Amino acid sequence: MAIQDVTLAGLGRQQVLDLHYQMVLLRRFEEKAAEEYTLGTIGGFLHLYIGQEGTGVGAISALRPSDYVVSSYREHGHAILKGIEPRAVMAELFGKATGCSKGKGGSMHMYSAEHRLIGGQAIVGAQLVIATGIGFGIKYQARPDIVLVSFGDGAVDEGAFHEGLNLSSVWKLPVVFLCENNQYSMGMAVNKAWSVSSLEPRAAAYGMPYAHVDGMDVLAVHEVLTEAAERARAGGGPTLVEAVTYRFRGHSMADPARYRTRDEEEQWKSSRDPIVLFERKLREAGIMRDEDARAAEDRANAVVEEAVTFAEESPEPSYDALFEDVSIENAGAIAWRDKPSTPRD
């Protein structure tokens, strides 16, 4: 069998290598973002996706471009995977006018109407009810799309989880609920927050199909998501997918992660790194050669470097931008009849 013809999980060689490249890209991107944060070019909160690449890449690769993705504040990865240029994501982190949210959103609020990335939500759990609404909008318009909503194990605790899953199920909406269970909210271990040991009974509580998947196995995630997406697209309603994963860094850049041991972290990093695992599998399957791995690294590095350069060189938002886009006509609180429509107060 020629190396080009190999398929894995129904994907051709190039597709499989693409998944690998995407994981590497996300990893490099986040590492760079961390660096820039330390330098002070990025402010606010910064939540890295490092360690969870297998889940995001596996999931979003199972979608069509016209499908929607809704995410939390840990969404740089989702944004890039959904098609936003890495440079526009980096520029957003830099708070530049060229950022995908014009510099007004920052790390937690990436958005692209064009790519149907319905942004970073910094209110834990909010994305669950919003995704329900997107699912309803799709169904109402009989579109062939679906919506994937990513959320953490902590979001499961919020009332929004309950309300969103129940309505999606009753109305049979085309929503895939993807819990990226990285086993901690901030410092709270999931077993102290949940009264159950997996989400399986929670899915049953909404009469919803459930799938458990190793979030460190990009192909397994891809397969599970493909099935869930197909069900949603075919009118079969929502699915709850639980991907077990781990964030290799603290919750945000500010978190020294005192609530877990360095040992535990080492264990995960050394034996469950989704990129390392995938590379091993690809090499064993004869799909990846050294040069492929190098090529992916080089390409990712180049893209990230370019993104930083772009972000650095991009202009700051103008002062005028401060008052733009509050509402459609920038009305302000007082509707002056004889003054410009943008009161500066």
Added chain:
Amino acid sequence: MAIQDVTLAGLGRQQVLDLHYQMVLLRRFEEKAAEEYTLGTIGGFLHLYIGQEGTGVGAISALRPSDYVVSSYREHGHAILKGIEPRAVMAELFGKATGCSKGKGGSMHMYSAEHRLIGGQAIVGAQLVIATGIGFGIKYQARPDIVLVSFGDGAVDEGAFHEGLNLSSVWKLPVVFLCENNQYSMGMAVNKAWSVSSLEPRAAAYGMPYAHVDGMDVLAVHEVLTEAAERARAGGGPTLVEAVTYRFRGHSMADPARYRTRDEEEQWKSSRDPIVLFERKLREAGIMRDEDARAAEDRANAVVEEAVTFAEESPEPSYDALFEDVSIENAGAIAWRDKPSTPRD
């Protein structure tokens, strides 16, 4: 066997007859309240408990006086069963100063610190998180009490249900969650609101024991609640009880109940009336004689009549009461240094 020695569900004859009397009392009380509402002596919303007596009487009879009960706006029954004088409940409906909430609460906000009736909540679902807190307070102080929280099928849809049950379960709190599933919220049939056909999978979603019970069978409810209360008291954590029942009247006095058929109502009223069913059972078991039934009726009627007279004759709240009890020192929004502490604005 002499009629005095008969026991049913572990209860002696007098206890059993008491349950019957309590059901009759609640029925008469509510019928009278409906009458008074029509006369205009009672205002606001009025939600009657008629049809659900078997559930409330069965449940609260399984509790100790020091146990807490938290309820919704459909709580006249719970208030009386928990020990508040019917006259104080009626006076509250009349908005009189002698009402159990001094006339400031009304139908939806009965309360008694003495009897541990933690009142009517008019925000659907709110009682679920409050009960969780009461459970925590009990556990923190290592008291031998438990808390029973009553809520409707509609309250199950609120995020508060999820948050309350999860925390109660994780913290193993002494809470009994009693869903009085009367099959409609206001006009919404439960099968259109829930993605499951019973709460059994919802209990499982919180790793919580579940019990299904015929809410029209006062003894069955008593037994199930006794077990759940014992478990809670023994440190076994919360239980979710689903009592299937029916409200014989509209949601409130204002509801013509267009969303269900008169036929369906007739069915329930004619064949599932908890009082009729219990009377039949007691007569068949030889526990109740005609004179017992009459005595219960007479006593209930007398109590209700007395309650109305008391309410009618009670004084209105004074104008001063308007400004009392807003905060402990009635501070108001402005802390005047040289004026009386009760600013009238």
Added chain:
Amino acid sequence: MRTITYRDALREAISEEMRRDERVYILGEDIAGYGGTYSVTKGLFEDFGEKRVRDTPLAEEVIIGTALGSALTGLRPIAELMTMNFSLLASDQIVNSAAKFRYMFGGQPSLPLVIRMPAGGGAQRGAQHSQTLESWFAHVPGLKVVMPATPYDAKGMLKTAIRDDDPVLFIEHELLYSVKGEVPDEAEEYTVPLNRGIVRREGSDISIVTFSRMVHISLQAAEELAKDGIAAEVIDIRSIRPVDLDLILESVRKTNRVVIAEEGWKYFGTGQGLAAMIYEHGFDWLDAPIQHVTGKDVPMPYSKILERAALPTRDDVVAAVRAIVPQRAAAAAR
């Protein structure tokens, strides 16, 4: 012109807009089978079917989340919250999502979303069912907040709100639904802007600035004051955010005296905000401190007599006017 109720006016607006635009749909608790708690949506289920008239479970957060999410896909939802008291359960979606998405996402999404809800007291519904919290939402940039007082405005402003590309909180009043008023014939299409107040009665001695149900009570007060020769101008601001301050100031320049009348609580509320704006921009025209008529600063009591005492009345408005209008006008009339 016809005379219809506020309730019917709202229903007509919804119905006409649903007919005009397939993207408009309504959702909420008991709006279909039950016909709406206040019968506003009665009959719409029969007319438009289940696809566009959606009864939801009892879950306010997902009601607003659903409306918002669907708006992001291009729909134009009208969500009903059964009363404003329950908007607290959805306040995160309203304030942290609806008000901010356009801005924080760099202007990309439009949020053509209407949230209808009745507010207010006066029917002995107690502390948890009698609130009017418009100032909360009017405080938040990114939201529009309106409170129509008449059937004409109810219909015209709701139509405008539905066509607006921003989230609009459309606050009704429980005691206004049965109020009747003139409305153009059904064939006559009209709308009312969301940022213009209206002078309900002209006068030169005092400007009574008000909105929602207090407009009617203020008009009664004006009637009463007229007997004493005091000519009160009654301004219905209709929109709280954005507010038509020019209209108010024009009146102040004429009367030099202001009474603000609102049903809600006094402190850190709508009326104090309006007062501050009037002072800020009209300080020099004011001949007396602004008087402020409000609900009492207490949770709403159930008791009828206490509730009556808690709510602002016609006499309160009259007294507030009398406190600052010089006696000459009154005297001249006698």
Added chain:
Amino acid sequence: MRTITYRDALREAISEEMRRDERVYILGEDIAGYGGTYSVTKGLFEDFGEKRVRDTPLAEEVIIGTALGSALTGLRPIAELMTMNFSLLASDQIVNSAAKFRYMFGGQPSLPLVIRMPAGGGAQRGAQHSQTLESWFAHVPGLKVVMPATPYDAKGMLKTAIRDDDPVLFIEHELLYSVKGEVPDEAEEYTVPLNRGIVRREGSDISIVTFSRMVHISLQAAEELAKDGIAAEVIDIRSIRPVDLDLILESVRKTNRVVIAEEGWKYFGTGQGLAAMIYEHGFDWLDAPIQHVTGKDVPMPYSKILERAALPTRDDVVAAVRAIVPQRAAAAAR
């Protein structure tokens, strides 16, 4: 006296009260294992154990519900909401339960409940993480709302709040935690009342009325103004509800001019409420319209330069003062 941070002052208050009273406990997200997002509760888990330092799941409604319910059984909970932005998810419990229970249940229950939460912007945390919504809660009778600006007050007011029998919203500011200030020695027990403002700097030309972080910025402005011979009095109101209006009015009688400085949004907010109260009770003493320095009326942008532009600055305060203080004072000094 010692010099400690605002953060440490808060921790001392909690720790002392927990030691004093078994009924006091704390709960919230990440307050135990993580030590609190802003390290306020660091070490308390080690000192008081799991019974009294409770990490909760990520669920704000049940956090406040739990605090409230346990207060009804006689405990004295201190609930931490990770930031005020998330208080919206618990606003129903705060407004419909905590604020109303004492009243609507005829005075029976006491609610000795403290809800601590940081608010405010300035750290590029974006629109959903930079709000300061104290006016929402200060609008509601039945709540007490305080916003201490110094370590001394943080400690003294938190102790008072814990001992108070009403629900107290205790609003901190994210950028104050590391601010240092003098606090009595640990052996010296003291408390600060919840209804008294304080004059932070005396002056006769202008009254700057402010609270929370803006106190510090206003003091810098006063410093700057002093160079021009303008003597600014800086009043830290500390409590929003109830507010110490007498203290403000006393100052106004002296200076006849007022600038209100706050970080939050301008319209229908705290400052407009304060302005309205000052006008209502001090109209005759005012020689100029009150000036009002606030955050810009926009959701908080992430970009550093935009955020800086959105937040009120020392220079804004200085300019507001200059706009109404007559030049004579300034001139005389030159």
